[in-house]
Amino acid sequence: MRCSLDLLMAYMDDQLPSQVEVRVRHHLARCAACRRQLAELRAVRELLSAAPAPAPPPGLVETIMGHVRFREAQRVRTRPQLRFWQGAFAGSAAAALVVALWLVGSSLLEREGGAAAAPAVEAALQEHIVYAALLETGAGDWMDWAWAPAGDRP
Numbered sequence: 001m002r003c004s005l006d007l008l009m010a011y012m013d014d015q016l017p018s019q020v021e022v023r024v025r026h027h028l029a030r031c032a033a034c035r036r037q038l039a040e041l042r043a044v045r046e047l048l049s050a051a052p053a054p055a056p057p058p059g060l061v062e063t064i065m066g067h068v069r070f071r072e073a074q075r076v077r078t079r080p081q082l083r084f085w086q087g088a089f090a091g092s093a094a095a096a097l098v099v100a101l102w103l104v105g106s107s108l109l110e111r112e113g114g115a116a117a118a119p120a121v122e123a124a125l126q127e128h129i130v131y132a133a134l135l136e137t138g139a140g141d142w143m144d145w146a147w148a149p150a151g152d153r154p
C-alpha cells in the first residue's frame, strides 16, 4: 500500500471496509510519515471539534422565505392550474429543507469546527446552506429575484 491522505482520513473516521482498514493499519506500523500525518489530522480534528456552533446569520430566514415566496408566486403565474395547497406544500418542503440543511450544517460544524477556524467555517457554511437551498428551488430564478428592482419582486 502506498501513502494516501484519503485513506488516512477515512481510517481516522472509521469509514474503511475492514480489509482496507487492516492494510492501512499495517502500513501505519511501517510508515513514520503516515503516522505523523495521522497524528496531525487527529490534532486538527480535536481542535476544530472544540469550537462552538455558530448562530445562523442574521437575515437568513428572511432571505430564504423571500425566495420561497418568489417561487410560489412564480409557480402561480406560470402554472395557473396549480392549487394553493400545492404551492403551500412546496413552500413547506423548501422551508423543511432549509431547516434540515441548517441542522446538518450545525452538527457538522460542531464536530468539525474550531475556535480559530470558526469565522471562515461559518461563512462557508452559510454560503453552502444558501446555495443548497437555491439549487433545490432553482438558482436561476433566485438570481432573477435578487437582481430585480425591489418594486418588481413579488
Ligand SMILES: [Zn+2]
Binding pocket: 002, 003, 004, 027, 031, 032, 033, 034, 035
Ligand atoms: Zn505512508
